[in-house]
Amino acid sequence: KEEATFQGPARTCAVTHVLKEMEPVVLALASNEHYFPGLYCAVASALSYLDSTREVDLKVLDGGLSPESRSTLSRLIERFGECVRLEFVTVDPSVFSKATLGPGKSHMTYCRTLLPQLLNVPRLIYLDCDVLVFRDLAKLFDLELPPGKVLAAVPDSETPILRDDSRAIAATMSLPADGRYFNAGVVLLNLDELRKQNFTKQSLEFFRDWKGHYRFWDQSAINFLLHDRIAELPEHWNRAAWRFDEQDDNSLDCVLHYTRSAPWLGGIPGPAQVLFERFAADAGSPVNRQIAAFKKSRRQQFFRNVLAPFRALAFPVVSLFYKVTGQKEKCAGYQKAARYWLDYILKTPRRRRVHHRRAREIQGMKFRFAAFSP
Template sequence: MNLVFVINEKNEYARHLGVVMSSILNNTNEFCKFWILYDNLSSESMIKLEKISKKNNSEINFIKINREKIKSLPIDERSYIDLVTYARLLAPEILKDEDKALYLDCDLVVLKDIKELYGLEFNGKSLVAVTDGERDQNRGKKRLDLKEEDSYFNAGVLLMNLEKLRENNKFQKAVEFAATTDKVLELNDQDALNAVLYDDFREGGKSWNYTHGNSEELRLKKSEVGIIHYTGSIKPWDARCINKYRREYLRYLKLTPWEGYPLDNQSLFNSLMREVTMLKLYSRSFRHSIKKMLKR
């Protein structure tokens, strides 16, 4: 299986990549070939990532990004997202001898055997992707002037038909769209990808990209979730994070060379505020469930 990641070591993302790799390798027996497209990555972090790979009998390849190909593309100044996110659009040309690959963001955790997702059929499409929650979809479609019946997908999990993408050149078209559009691309390359491929992807199933938006609508059981995607600016490595699945990140962190790494913004105040907020959310969810039962 070809698994593609894009990383800039800014904000300690090598550590988070290590967590994703660990979660993948501890839930599959398939041989994994990791392709790490990086802009800035220390030799120390490379050694740690190689250690994870060797421990689980997989292969890892580090490929320096040609920043010249993306440097002119727009980034919303208000966003926490880095310019290197556009490098995923270079995957078809970088993996020129491969016909298929799975791109994954570094702010997620895999809970099931990734071969289930990797084995999905494209059915003639360029991608297998997962649509965002309804609220996020509507915002995305409005930004891009898409039709109501069109779909907007989250680009954090993309099964890529590399052979087809090299034929139709749609990732390059997304680059060109980002470089020339007068629209505000709030979510950068995700918006660009949707502008070009909104009708050229197959739905992969919400459990394979379980975002905050999707969880608000579906409320899947943990046993039903394939990938937890920690969307938003406050991640599970932050003491303020209230995502109920944040402990899954910490569980897989223990299986990496970064075991014991402290949480960001760790303080007694932040820990107490997190617990109070989670209690309020739980109480609100409980009251909502009771009201639904009484209406039946």
């Protein structure tokens, strides 16, 4: 046995890292056709960086993949040999018709709450499709959750506490408004325990009862329903792409999560976007920059930069207005936004220099594509 740790806000909880060479690593992802380019790259990276001696059971929740996309993914899996087994699990997102629409104007993101009912396995790792994996997921899969915990995740980089999702839900459920909030893009799940707790049924009720109040779809249900039962993982298991963009170098050894924009649909210009496009090209699924969504995203980024000076000037005035009228929360919000845009403008020259250097370095990177070797 090896000792590993889960990091917590107040203390570090020791857990046992048990080597389970004979147990297959179970990975699950959910996708429709809109997200297939991300699914392909997430799977290619996860399998390329996973311990080659481990068997893998890959479960893809299929919410509308085309026959061509299913065939493309199957051919990718074949290149990794018999140690990787692929199963498509058909799901019907319409079961979430009473929930708020999620990313891509669909209910696909909610499907991870169905995992305890769909898959008869004791535990698994769930990955969003907008990730690139540069770390061995077998090490995450082998972690034993501490007593009383049913899943492990990384704290959210942009929504740190429960009230940032919904103050009303936290109050009604008697949860601390400043309770820790986790990102559900990479999670280690104990499905046996979630089944015992009827998590899927509770989630469906949550989506129905709180429609219009929660901000982050199934992630909201996970955080509110499972509060105090989530173990904290180190940040390298789910690093936001914007944090990678803020680095001075291209060091990886992490799971990179594109939380703000799908990189195959335009993304956000920067090192993380360059990295995704370079990886996708090497993996055999290059990003199509000619599609309408990609061009629209680039236009939006252009106007975002054009409007930055106006926002930096206008937001302090708006903040002052709300201060005079006694609206403290809105005043604080616009003050924060004003500081962000001022900082964004002041750092632009250096950011561009660093990003150009890092982009050149990324073009020379060598990825670990064992399955793609001749």
